[in-house]
Amino acid sequence: xxxxxxxxxxxxxxxxxxxxxxxxxxxxxxxxxxxxxxxxxxxxxxxxxxxxxxxxxxxxxxxxxxxxxxxxxxxxxxxxxxxxxxxxxxxxxxxxxxxxxxxxxxxxxxxxxxxxxxxxxxxxxxxxxxxxxxxxxxxxxxxxxxxxxxxxxxxxxxxxxxxxxxxxxxxxxxxxxxxxxxxxxxxxxxxxxxxxxxxxxxxxxxxxxxxxxxxxxxxxxxxxxxxxxxxxxxxxxxxxxxxxxxxxxxxxxxxxxxxxxxxxxxxxxxxxxxxxxxxxxxxxxxxxxxxxxxxxxxxxxxxxxxxxxxxxxxxxxxxxxxxxxxxxxxxxxxxxxxxxxxxxxxxxxxxxxxxxxxxxxxxxxxxxxxxxxxx
Numbered sequence: 001x002x003x004x005x006x007x008x009x010x011x012x013x014x015x016x017x018x019x020x021x022x023x024x025x026x027x028x029x030x031x032x033x034x035x036x037x038x039x040x041x042x043x044x045x046x047x048x049x050x051x052x053x054x055x056x057x058x059x060x061x062x063x064x065x066x067x068x069x070x071x072x073x074x075x076x077x078x079x080x081x082x083x084x085x086x087x088x089x090x091x092x093x094x095x096x097x098x099x100x101x102x103x104x105x106x107x108x109x110x111x112x113x114x115x116x117x118x119x120x121x122x123x124x125x126x127x128x129x130x131x132x133x134x135x136x137x138x139x140x141x142x143x144x145x146x147x148x149x150x151x152x153x154x155x156x157x158x159x160x161x162x163x164x165x166x167x168x169x170x171x172x173x174x175x176x177x178x179x180x181x182x183x184x185x186x187x188x189x190x191x192x193x194x195x196x197x198x199x200x201x202x203x204x205x206x207x208x209x210x211x212x213x214x215x216x217x218x219x220x221x222x223x224x225x226x227x228x229x230x231x232x233x234x235x236x237x238x239x240x241x242x243x244x245x246x247x248x249x250x251x252x253x254x255x256x257x258x259x260x261x262x263x264x265x266x267x268x269x270x271x272x273x274x275x276x277x278x279x280x281x282x283x284x285x286x287x288x289x290x291x292x293x294x295x296x297x298x299x300x301x302x303x304x305x306x307x308x309x310x311x312x313x314x315x316x317x318x319x320x321x322x323x324x325x326x327x328x329x330x331x332x333x334x335x336x337x338x339x340x341x342x343x344x345x346x347x348x349x350x351x352x353x354x355x356x357x358x359x360x361x362x363x364x365x366x367x368x369x370x371x372x373x374x375x
Contacts, residue, residue, distance in 0.1 A: 001333065003315050004077050005074065010094070011367060013029075014240065014369070037238055037371070040238045041192070042237040043192070043194070044182075044237070045241075047241075047242055048201055049203075050205050052245060052367055053362075055210065055246055056071070058210060063222050066222060069226070069370050071241075071368045072369050074242075075365045079095075079103070080359065081277070082244050083100050086244060089244070090161070090162035091131040092134050095317060096311075096318050097317060099323035100129055101323060104273060106272045113270060119157035119158055120157055135147075135193075137165075144167075146168075147166040148169045148177055150170065150199070151170035177225060178196075178228035186234065204218040206354065210249050210355050233372065233373070240370065241368065241370040243367040245367065247356065248356065249354055254336075255351070257343050259342055259344040259345060263293050266286075267286030269281050275341055275350065279326075280329060290330050302334045302340070303333040304333075307324065307328060310331040315360070
């Protein structure tokens with residue numbers, strides 16, 4: 001399996017590169033954005049959830065303006081999932097350094113599974129994810145920083161650890177998102193960074209699949225957002241468009257259910273992660289048996305190894321061992337278009353997902369990096 005392109009630059013390097021181009025000190029430009037952004041004083045960054053590099057050709061009929069823009073592929077981190085990627089983007093840190101290592105994670109010392117998208121204040125956000133977003137340092141250096149995002153996300157743990165230090169502007173529709181980003185960009189007197197987030201492409205992929213009318217409609221809305229932003233760019237501004245991960249549709253006959261085979265369920269105390277990357281936390285003394293059973297029964301569909309083996313792959317980047325216990329005793333990383341469910345351990349909505357992500361296939365890991373300068 002391939003690894004994220006940490007040395008060459010990933011999603012974690014987008015905001016640091018933008019801030020360096022805006023004149024902020026202490027940030028690196030691993031992605032080489034300075035070549036495209038020289039002289040720019042205002043930058044808008046739009047993240048489209050679920051818009052992988054390999055989904056762009058599928059989007060072409062519905063988002064022709066977006067797909068026509070010059071772009072290149074970079075990668076997310078691992079797992080290729082929204083909470084992990086959004087924290088990497090906001091902090092400039094790799095997953096092993098910030099500790100958000102899955103969509104859902106077992107809280108060590110308990111049987112509780114934390115869903116990072118439904119997280120409030122337990123555990124304490126600043127203890128669970130202690131790396132500060134880059135926004136606070138940017139603001140300290142005189143850069144106006146604005147986040148334009150859904151009102152419903154205000155007050156969540158994930159919002160706290162990814163937007164601290166920025167002015168938060170609520171925007172609930174695609175039109176409000178575009179208008180809010182334009183207003184913040186044009187209203188800045190000095191250097192400015194504006195970040196906006198669009199979730200619906202990912203949501204429609206999960207619910208209906210990448211060949212659905214609903215996904216196509218969300219893609220057309222992305223095109224309209226980008227058109228609005230590009231049209232409004234003044235000469236000293238630029239737009240950067242990216243994503244947190246890609247997606248792929250998972251066939252019904254490529255889904256393995258831990259609750260459908262007692263040999264898979266035996267010894268598993270806590271079942272976490274998401275369908276494409278699973279963390280199996282074993283009962284005391286059962287880790288070796290769980291590992292052996294899963295390798296025998298699921299080895300055709302996934303890379304399966306111990307926590308230590310998963311860390312040693314480098315998929316997370318250098319690992320702060322403070323966070324290591326958040327990874328399962330056994331790690332299951334699906335190959336191709338396989339998925340692992342727990343039909344009695346998780347909400348029924350998880351098993352009904354059509355498109356998924358999280359693993360290390362090209363479709364999930366590769367994300368676009370699009371840079372457009374104002375004219």
